[in-house]
Amino acid sequence: MNIFSNFESGNIDVVKADQPGDIQLRIKKDNQSDFYQWFHFRLETQAQVEHGFELQDLAKSAYPEGWKDYDVVASYDREEWFRIPAEFDGDTLRFKVIPEQRSMYFAYFAPYSYDRHLDLLHQAQMNFNCELETLGSTLDNNDISLLTVGEPGEGKKKIWIIARQHPGETMAEWFMEGLLQRLLDETDTVGRALLERAVFYIVPNMNPDGSIRGHLRTNAAGINLNREWLTPSMEKSPEVFLVRERMLETGVDMFLDIHGDEAIPYNFVAGCEGIPSYDERHATLEHNFKQALLTITPEFQDDYGYDKDAPGEANLSMGTAWVGEQFKCLAYTVEMPFKDHNLQPDAFYGWSPERSLAFGQDMLAAVRVVVDQLR
Numbered sequence: 001m002n003i004f005s006n007f008e009s010g011n012i013d014v015v016k017a018d019q020p021g022d023i024q025l026r027i028k029k030d031n032q033s034d035f036y037q038w039f040h041f042r043l044e045t046q047a048q049v050e051h052g053f054e055l056q057d058l059a060k061s062a063y064p065e066g067w068k069d070y071d072v073v074a075s076y077d078r079e080e081w082f083r084i085p086a087e088f089d090g091d092t093l094r095f096k097v098i099p100e101q102r103s104m105y106f107a108y109f110a111p112y113s114y115d116r117h118l119d120l121l122h123q124a125q126m127n128f129n130c131e132l133e134t135l136g137s138t139l140d141n142n143d144i145s146l147l148t149v150g151e152p153g154e155g156k157k158k159i160w161i162i163a164r165q166h167p168g169e170t171m172a173e174w175f176m177e178g179l180l181q182r183l184l185d186e187t188d189t190v191g192r193a194l195l196e197r198a199v200f201y202i203v204p205n206m207n208p209d210g211s212i213r214g215h216l217r218t219n220a221a222g223i224n225l226n227r228e229w230l231t232p233s234m235e236k237s238p239e240v241f242l243v244r245e246r247m248l249e250t251g252v253d254m255f256l257d258i259h260g261d262e263a264i265p266y267n268f269v270a271g272c273e274g275i276p277s278y279d280e281r282h283a284t285l286e287h288n289f290k291q292a293l294l295t296i297t298p299e300f301q302d303d304y305g306y307d308k309d310a311p312g313e314a315n316l317s318m319g320t321a322w323v324g325e326q327f328k329c330l331a332y333t334v335e336m337p338f339k340d341h342n343l344q345p346d347a348f349y350g351w352s353p354e355r356s357l358a359f360g361q362d363m364l365a366a367v368r369v370v371v372d373q374l375r
């Protein structure tokens with residue numbers, strides 16, 4: 001029996017693995033940081049024998065609440081990722097599996113590989129009105145890639161959508177894949193209508209270093225990018241620095257920042273009610289956008305989510321709050337679950353790449369509802 005994690009986005013420490021019934025594992029911390037929650041490893045073993053796993057020391061993980069009612073994600077073919085029921089006692093996550101094949105992958109959520117990321121960028125650029133551009137390099141020398149979709153023009157709205165500031169939230173890039181598919185589909189009139197009115201600036205992966213390293217939350221230097229928006233630097237957070245510079249050049253009329261939430265088993269959004277300039281106009285835009293989403297898809301709801309910020313109490317170092325305040329525009333953080341969307345539960349897959357993709361497509365339909373209201 002062997003456990004491997006020496007591959008892209010691999011993350012596990014083996015404490016003990018000499019008996020199939022007693023496999024003890026821990027998660028490595030993000031480099032130069034105390035965050036840990038993302039895991040990804042491969043088991044090679046004898047099939048048809050019961051294996052018992054313990055994922056230990058989770059009380060000190062980034063989101064202990066995230067393990068409650070969480071079921072492990074696994075795959076034999078790296079294509080279909082299904083759930084394995086697990087039990088959490090406050091510090092250890094236990095699960096059992098009888099492998100059907102000799103080799104089996106386990107992960108916190110279905111991985112989105114760097115190769116697939118490159119495929120996404122390059123398949124997108126094949127569309128006549130989509131351009132791929134490298135804004136600069138990360139600390140590990142990976143590309144910070146921007147897709148510009150649509151022709152700039154008089155009165156065109158500028159809509160920025162970014163994902164994976166937190167690299168372990170892979171559902172965010174699955175979401176981007178669905179959104180891009182719809183936006184670039186020449187037979188889809190939602191995409192057509194939007195591109196008549198807006199130019200889209202899309203960063204499908206804000207944190208390639210963390211993604212490749214198998215981090216939950218930080219870049220190569222242990223920096224949480226979603227706390228860098230007030231004072232980013234090329235030394236610590238070039239990802240935010242370069243994207244923010246370009247935003248200041250283009251202007252922003254709408255912003256979406258795509259994430260996954262470890263603890264809350266629902267899709268939801270978090271807005272700008274706490275920024276200093278929040279006013280009636282901003283509140284109306286937010287209301288209209290959420291109503292559109294509620295109408296379009298049962299995968300969205302607005303009852304469960306984060307507590308609302310008190311007036312003026314927003315943390316402006318976060319992307320959504322900084323953009324909302326800087327550009328006085330509609331800006332939302334979009335959160336999808338690691339567990340499941342409890343209003344539409346699926347015991348076998350939970351929240352999944354396919355549903356993230358569909359949610360990305362539906363999000364675009366909601367953008368269309370408000371696009372003429374943006375300024």
Ligand SMILES: [Zn+2]
Pocket residue numbers: 166169259260
């Ligand atoms: Zn996040």
